Amino acid sequence: MFSYPQDRSCPYQPSPGYQELGRGGPLHKVSLWDGRSIWMVTGHATGRKLLADPRMSADRSRDDFPVVLPRFEAPIFKPIAIIGFDPPMHDVHRRMLAPDFSLKHVREMRGEVEELTGRLVDDMLRKGPPADLVEDFALPIPSMVISQLLGVPYDDHEFFEAKTVGLLQAKDAAGAQAAGQALWDYLDGLIGAQGQAPGGEGVLGRLAGRTDDKDLSREDLLRIALALLIGGHDTTSQMIALGVVTLLEHPDQLAAVRSDPDVLPAAVDELLRMVSVTDVSGVRVATADIEVDGEVIKAGEGVLVSSSMANRDPAVYEDPYTFDVHRGAGRGGAAAARQHLTFGFGIHQCLGQNLARMELEVAFSTLVERIPRLRLAVPVGDLPSRTGGTMQGVHRLPVEW
Numbered sequence: 456m457f458s459y460p461q462d463r464s465c466p467y468q469p470s471p472g473y474q475e476l477g478r479g480g481p482l483h484k485v486s487l488w489d490g491r492s493i494w495m496v497t498g499h500a501t502g503r504k505l506l507a508d509p510r511m512s513a514d515r516s517r518d519d520f521p522v523v524l525p526r527f528e529a530p531i532f533k534p535i536a537i538i539g540f541d542p543p544m545h546d547v548h549r550r551m552l553a554p555d556f557s558l559k560h561v562r563e564m565r566g567e568v569e570e571l572t573g574r575l576v577d578d579m580l581r582k583g584p585p586a587d588l589v590e591d592f593a594l595p596i597p598s599m600v601i602s603q604l605l606g607v608p609y610d611d612h613e614f615f616e617a618k619t620v621g622l623l624q625a626k627d628a629a630g631a632q633a634a635g636q637a638l639w640d641y642l643d644g645l646i647g648a649q650g651q652a653p654g655g656e657g658v659l660g661r662l663a664g665r666t667d668d669k670d671l672s673r674e675d676l677l678r679i680a681l682a683l684l685i686g687g688h689d690t691t692s693q694m695i696a697l698g699v700v701t702l703l704e705h706p707d708q709l710a711a712v713r714s715d716p717d718v719l720p721a722a723v724d725e726l727l728r729m730v731s732v733t734d735v736s737g738v739r740v741a742t743a744d745i746e747v748d749g750e751v752i753k754a755g756e757g758v759l760v761s762s763s764m765a766n767r768d769p770a771v772y773e774d775p776y777t778f779d780v781h782r783g784a785g786r787g788g789a790a791a792a793r794q795h796l797t798f799g800f801g802i803h804q805c806l807g808q809n810l811a812r813m814e815l816e817v818a819f820s821t822l823v824e825r826i827p828r829l830r831l832a833v834p835v836g837d838l839p840s841r842t843g844g845t846m847q848g849v850h851r852l853p854v855e856w
């Protein structure tokens with residue numbers, strides 16, 4: 456049986472194996488590292504149907520929830536807040552956080568993100584080429600934004616960035632647990648301090664005084680803080696990095712973005728579609744037999760929706776493997792550009808998507824404008840890419856200008 460996951464051979468295209476699988480229909484059985492077989496969805500409509508189905512559970516603490524990689528066996532992931540809860544608790548916690556992630560709040564944050572991004576480019580230009588675009592640019596943007604949004608001191612960024620990578624890239628459960636526990640203890644200390652001096656900054660400042668609420672225990676808040684810290688920065692930073700690679704590898708598309716800034720929002724969504732940085736829109740377990748596309752997903756069976764493949768469903772996208780920033784042009788274009796499944800679908804659709812889109816717009820437009828001669832310092836095939844997991848990325852992104 457087809458084994459999952461498989462590494463990409465190009466940073467912005469799904470692995471050749473997934474492409475082959477996708478040609479055989481929307482639903483497939485694949486086998487995981489622990490020998491378990493689960494359903495992998497490569498069709499767009501099927502993916503949306505299943506992610507919107509209330510009989511699909513996201514509860515990571517269930518014994519039958521599929522463990523896609525060894526690291527996810529670590530107790531710290533079971534349960535992980537919001538993303539790993541079903542209603543009603545999921546909805547209660549999501550509502551609590553909605554104001555921090557609203558379009559209005561994100562718009563208010565934009566000026567500061569532009570300033571920060573400008574400063575990072577100033578520093579790069581001052582130091583001169585070559586640079587590592589991950590360390591110097593792609594990582595500090597989301598890292599600083601999420602620390603501000605949460606109310607976590609940015610001075611501690613080296614610690615929480617290293618532990619986040621340790622948690623998300625660990626080879627095994629013990630490594631993930633050690634990194635996760637360090638983050639947990641750190642956040643616990645912050646929440647304790649915030650609780651004693653209420654009125655602090657960010658989500659933690661707002662919620663730390665509320666942990667006697669019946670809907671929010673201290674442990675809930677800790678799990679929420681951990682989910683936001685890890686959900687918010689690795690995804691966006693790697694999306695910036697791989698987005699830059701995709702743009703640089705398509706000079707005509709890059710020129711289109713440069714010549715018409717109005718193209719930028721649609722270009723960001725086209726990059727999100729192409730790169731599909733998490734490679735997965737969602738993992739679930741069926742709580743009842745579910746008939747879909749002539750197959751029956753049985754209660755207790757696992758399902759994984761592949762964003763990189765659903766985002767290339769020829770029923771939705773013409774010429775799906777082509778990067779085309781004008782895909783979203785014309786009537787109804789913006790909505791069409793946003794129907795990709797990179798942020799998932801249904802009740803768990805990414806809470807941070809407004810924020811992520813804003814950070815990406817600012818990051819790409821600043822680079823295009825300020826460093827017009829930016830280029831990769833090594834051939835794309837030599838980039839040190841992440842392997843053996845689902846989250847895509849590069850360890851470093853050497854660039855020059």
Ligand code: HEM
Nearest residue numbers: 537538686687690691694736737798799803805806807811
């Ligand atoms: C390019 C960047 C990002 C990508 C590709 C991404 C992707 C995703 C995906 C696919 C899901 C759905 C998972 C599922 O259904 O199981 C999700 C959920 C979530 N994301 Fe993001 N994300 C990004 C940025 C962010 C940011 C910046 C934050 C917060 C600061 C964030 C916080 C969350 C949270 C809290 C959830 C869970 C929502 C829920 O369960 O209701 N994400 N994200």
